[in-house]
Amino acid sequence: MDELSLYVLDITMNSVRAGATKITITLREDGEWLWFTVEDNGCGMTEEQLKKLTDPFFTTRKTRKVGLGIPFLKMLAEMTGGYVRVTSVHESVSADHGTKTEAKFGKNHIDFIPLGDIVETVKTLIQGAPEIDFTFEHAFDNGKVELSCAALREMLGEGIPLSEPDILQWIGQYLHEQYDELGHPAERL
Numbered sequence: 001m002d003e004l005s006l007y008v009l010d011i012t013m014n015s016v017r018a019g020a021t022k023i024t025i026t027l028r029e030d031g032e033w034l035w036f037t038v039e040d041n042g043c044g045m046t047e048e049q050l051k052k053l054t055d056p057f058f059t060t061r062k063t064r065k066v067g068l069g070i071p072f073l074k075m076l077a078e079m080t081g082g083y084v085r086v087t088s089v090h091e092s093v094s095a096d097h098g099t100k101t102e103a104k105f106g107k108n109h110i111d112f113i114p115l116g117d118i119v120e121t122v123k124t125l126i127q128g129a130p131e132i133d134f135t136f137e138h139a140f141d142n143g144k145v146e147l148s149c150a151a152l153r154e155m156l157g158e159g160i161p162l163s164e165p166d167i168l169q170w171i172g173q174y175l176h177e178q179y180d181e182l183g184h185p186a187e188r189l
Contacts, residue, residue, distance in 0.1 A: 003116025018042025
């Protein structure tokens, strides 16, 4: 994957597969650094799974025998002077379970890969799992871009799925308008 937004998509889809009903995606940028966090209330991981997470030959998926997402993400972050941290509480340990993935990247480093099209990533997530309460925030020094699926459902009413093409188009326009107001292009390729 050659864009950070694709890693956000991959990690968030893991949260969906883990049975999460609430997923928060947070990005924060300043002149030098980009951080992103994906936090969920899914089933969480055991201590053993968490220890094996950076092993490319470990995956919980049945469709393939390798799990390269986190190992590659960790390598990319560390190459720019950043890091990846994953914390998790398994559902067998606590009612307050879930996983939090944090990553930090040096934006000015030659090995920094671009963010990519984060608006399309958010729309893809909502289209694929419209029942989940996604919260998205992208903060800059001069403001932030926000979207809450719970707030959208409250505004639209429960009978209208967020995966409707007109709703997804509106979501894209709404996010692009916020990026434009802050003077930050949504797609950074």
